[in-house]
Amino acid sequence: MSLKTLGAKIFAKKIYNKIQKWANNPVGTQEKVFRELILKAENTSFGKDHHFSEITNYQDFIKNVPVRDYEALKPYIARIVEGEENVLWEGKPLYFAKTSGTTSGVKNIPLTAESLKFQIQAARDAILCYIHETGNGKFVDGKWIFLQGSPVLKEKNGVKIGRLSGIVAHYVPSYLLKNRMPSWNTNCIDDWETKVDAIVEETLTENMTVISGIPSWVQMYFEKLQKRTGKKVGEIFKNFDLFIYGGVNFEPYKKKFENLIGKKVDSIELFPASEGFFAFQDSQKEKGMLLLLNSGIFYEFIKADEFFGENPQRITLKDVETGVNYVMIISTNAGLWSYNLGDTVQFTSTQPYRVIVSGRIKHFISAFGEHVIAKEVEQAIKEAMAGSIVSVNEFTVAPQITPPEGGLPYHEWFIEFENEPENMDDFASKIDQSLQKQNTYYYDLIQGKVLQKLKIRKVKNGGFAGYMKSVGKLGGQNKVQRLSNDRKIAEVLLKFNTS
Template sequence: MISLKSALAKPFAARVKRSVLKWANNPIETQEKVFQHLISEATSTVFGKDHDFISINSHADFVKRVPVRDYEDLKPYVERVVEGEKNVLWKGKPLYFAKTSGTTSGAKYIPITKESMPTHVEAARNAILLYIAETGNAKFVDGKMIFLQGSPILEEKNGVQLGRLSGIVAHYVPKYLQKNRMPSWETNCIDDWETKVEAIVEETLPENMSVISGIPSWVQMYFERINQKTGKKVGDVFKNFNLFIFGGVNYEPYRAKFESLIGRKVDSIELYPASEGFFAYQDKQKEKGMLLQLNSGIFYEFIKADEFFNSSPKRLTLKDVEVGVNYVMIISTSAGLWAYNIGDTVEFTSVKPYRVIVSGRIKHFISAFGEHVIGKEVEQALKEALANTNIQVSEFTVAPQINPSEGLPYHEWFIEFENEPNNIPQIIENIDKSLQKQNSYYLDLIKGKVLQPLVITSVKKNGFQDYMKSIGKLGGQNKIPRLSNDRNIADALTKLKLTK
């Protein structure tokens, strides 16, 4: 019997789909409107006056007046906002600061404003509604839904509430989903991740779970606990679980492990949320990439990744991007971030409509020898190497070994296998072949005997969890970088007595 809630979801989804298609089919015009609105609204702010916004009429004007900045460069303005000053980056004061962990700058305070907050909520909602519109599957709205997230308890700083983005968003769950939402508020407020996961398992085991959402590495931890506690596959425990919503990392390296833990395939929706904005979501089950959100108060620019560190790289707008090129994504937003480098690299899979995949981080690459290997390449290499095998990987990261005790330098792959393979040399050969095929610089270094083929270091069970716990980043939105250009993570993992 169809419930009223699931029956109403379908026409609502159809209406939202029509609205999305309206801007998705007029991308350049939509972005121009966003650009003009942002400049107009911020003309009288401190930042707007400092950068002569009143004289900006085009993207070319904007490029002349507003340089690309990362958080460190924007920090003098952000600090004035944090101190309570109004009209600095955006009119008035922000509603929230999303507190994130910075690598060089300590804690980062990303403003979220009255104008930008609804775009986060609307994009998450629309991702689910477009799934309903495409598949006709709305039964899951009657079951329980879980999102593994940070604590919703917020602090206050000079009259502005402060917390993790996922904790802030928890305050915006629509009323019609409140009864379906898991875990309880009390459980969500538990700080210690392991304690929290145990409490979530206890709360959810008796429930009719239909949607599970979160960063794959932490959902995996939850699934493993369910397996351990019940001796059953997740899909047998939750018979109506048929939709997995994820973001933050590429799902492909986890897919085989998840299907083993669940015991069957389930549909999935990929999201691309960040504290700085909700940038994209998967709008089609069988199309690669996520629909770029062009009508969400975000103006996008793109710089070719291999030109990014040049003295004055060209800043492209949407009309100039190409499929298959690796770009650094630059954003200007209704939260007051201007020509802001969030650090992500993206690749377009389609320009009709504009869909992207996240290819990596501009700071997360290996180029110790000029090879410039990126996250997408190592993920693809591992996927190809393990295709048609029953080998499952829980987690991995890659780092250069510049000064080996003997022989040529190499890339060291730290991999936590779910089931330790007995054919490591073959896996090494397969990964290396794939990397050489994808990256001509790496191929030249191997052929030129500058590098030897990669080395795999097998990580003990739960080794990555132990590492994240040791640096105080277990759970929440934290995730291990796929690769690093230094040995900081690699040396820490080695010190945890990982086995070869």
């Protein structure tokens, strides 16, 4: 065992014990975070507008601070972008994380010194929890790769602007600098395909032990490695044994990854966003990710099926239940207040509090009142593939309200297969049966002859990458939207279909 590995194990135990202290006192920890946030922002413009000095408890907070999305908070953020201080948080943010929104176009999410500290810390702690539980620390001696956006930043009124992954690239701990791949120059390449080609060349002869990124873009990297060498990734990188990912559900990619790698590797799931780092997988044995309660973020939750009603009930951690689909609302030490992140979560455990990401509140299909969510379609395709040779590269689902061929409307699944099913109708039926089992509204619509069984439209190999490129979202932190309540994505994908 190397000194570096031994040091990692000792540090991992220390951090694990520290995490247990707040994880075992969840409600008290959140109450402390709430008080600290209110006190710190009392004299900001937002704090004065919303009478923070009069807030003594959570009920006062609900009365004074409505739930907002980015569009509603934008007037405050615009003032910060123009150089004003003490607007949402003390002073000025260190950065704006630039991200794209479905309704707001480009979003500038403030990152403060306090919030950035926890972003970096959470990524570190996820790895340390893994080391503590498994005892596997030998990967610290090898090379690590993080497939991320360019670290080149712009600046406006003294605040630097860039993609979150590019900003974080400036904060790689000194003890990891020698391990980190790719090189700075390669990381600065904007064109994603050119960048991945350069990463392949740089890493091909290295001792890669940890690979991290959004699964769809790591898959592209693996495919290019395989095409270049004719070998499985596990043969090229014999010591690769840890995959770290976030942003999407890994299940639809799992079979393809196992085939590309050629061996089993452990994985760690993360739940990061420009707005904060919310959870990470703290155990290889338990389902879900540990919700980070001591990271300067105060959480509220609203049941997803009540969210669009009048005055939906806002609750805190102590009142959540397992298995319920909640919209997650956050208040943070970057100055986001009762902010609708847009993600929906379900709790898998309340001792400690662990969550899975179930989808996006704006990404669903309810063209006929069925309210199908991402978790349901991902579970359905997983069940349909189980025990078969079928593997899927990517997919998305849209409603077909007025079928050109006539007949009842249906859900149209655009799927890019790695290995196709022998019988496409049978595969579609398996997906449909799983959806009916999971979603009673969908079941009633099918049984009541309001909808017909879903239909699959095959997308040619590389079609989804082509689609993402055509809309300017190839690579980086961009992800394929699983569900749409309209046909905007579907209409573009028709150019890449084969059936």
